[in-house]
Amino acid sequence: MRRPALLLVLPLLLVASCATTGADPAGGPRSPAHRAEAFDKRAAEVAEAWRPSPDWRAGYVPLEGPTVLTGDPRFTPDTEAAFRAGWYRAEVAIPPTRVGGEIRFPDGRLTLPLVSAAEAYRQLDQGDPLPCPGRPKRPGRPTPGGPTVEPGPDGWTSSGAQTACLSLTVTAVTFGAVPVRTSRGEAQVPAWLFTIKELATPVARLAVAPTAVTPFPAPTVPARPLSDGLVGAQNLTAIDGARLTVQLGVGACDTGITPLVWERPDAVVVGGSITRATGECIAVLKLAAVTVTLGAPLGARPVLDVFTGAPLSIAPR
Known part of the structure; x- marks a missing residue:
């Protein structure tokens, strides 16, 4: 649910x-x-x-959030709204298996517990968009028999040229690493990479377990x-x-x-x-x-x- x-x-x-x-x-x-x-x-x-405590230089203190874009997503207004709100839907099974991994800092490496892809997806997915009367639930799929109106502040074109109020669709998930700014400089951090049908680049969710993150001093x-x-x-x-x-x-x-x-x-x-x-x-x-x-x-x-x-x-x- x-x-x-x-x-x-x-x-x-x-x-x-x-x-x-x-x-x-x-x-x-x-x-x-x-x-x-x-x-x-x-x-x-x-x-x-x-x-700062010694952990500032010895632990893992990320200086950016756990959800990272891996490139230019080519947002539309609706897909950006969905990304900011955390609205996702999965078309593939999200594996619950855990994997090992380490963070590579400029000054060394650190092995920490990681979360599974399923746990990362639960952290990523924050619910569903609110209803949008008169607009389809998926991009490019007009409501059958629905009205055709001119584009504007109160209308949507049924041709599918505009994106609807939508959830981002996950079509694949892989394990990798992404650059993240940390208290020890830019590090390569393990992450689950979610391929999104509506975006031009995957959305990465950092895989480090929350309990392994050193809090800010x-x-x-x-x-x-x-x-x-x-x-x-x-x-x-x-x-x-x-x-x-x-x-x-x-x-x-x-x-x-x-x-x-x-x-x-x-x-x-x-x-x-x-x-x-x-x-x-x-x-x-x-x-x-x-x-x-x-x-x-x-x-x-x-x-x-x-x-x-x-x-x-x-x-x-």
Whole structure:
């Protein structure tokens, strides 16, 4: 029996007064140079407080989620919605047998317990899509005798050119490995690869047993609040050598969004500088993607948020 899909509703529309620009809490000018100086000071404190357990360098700490795309899936709006929601249906038997495997890190190897393909599929499959009246249950298969309407916000073309509200169809499953960013750099991690009829690339579910995953260390946050005009980072979206793409958490009316980075040989701290608007503003957190370039490739260094002091993970792909 499939589990019912869950809907998450986020309250967004709250009205708040935005801070007045032009002065810092100490009464001095709040210029970009002052914000950068405040960032550097806090970043140094965050990096100094970073004290992970030995498992950070000896265990398996993944910095991205357990479901990974192995290439460009060529999403349509409906197939992307199904992937994000975890809607799957299997046309083949999913084997319950377990296999052995190891993680290959840049600095060594680690053998850990793995889950079977059947267990991985149970973790992957989060239920069925909600009903979509007037649309077929499978892509490219119009409802017999159903109406033909023009494409638009309220209609679907019965020619099958559009994908329906659907579950992704699993047609094969194999065992392999995929690259995953970890606390020890990019590793080759055992995974179950599910071939999907509607996608151009398999969906991988990491095969490491949840009990074998080392939890994130608890961050140590500086006692004082984040200086006005500075914002923290929410996650990473891409790592390319010394180039990082970071999502900052900013306000709806913030302007002058500028990435800030501080680095040393064992850690990188990221955040941002913003200019707050005056007057009233909708109190909603927005994600602003920014790019920073380090002085050297990131390697296995953790990327820490200047606000919370926590290591950042990579947003779901």
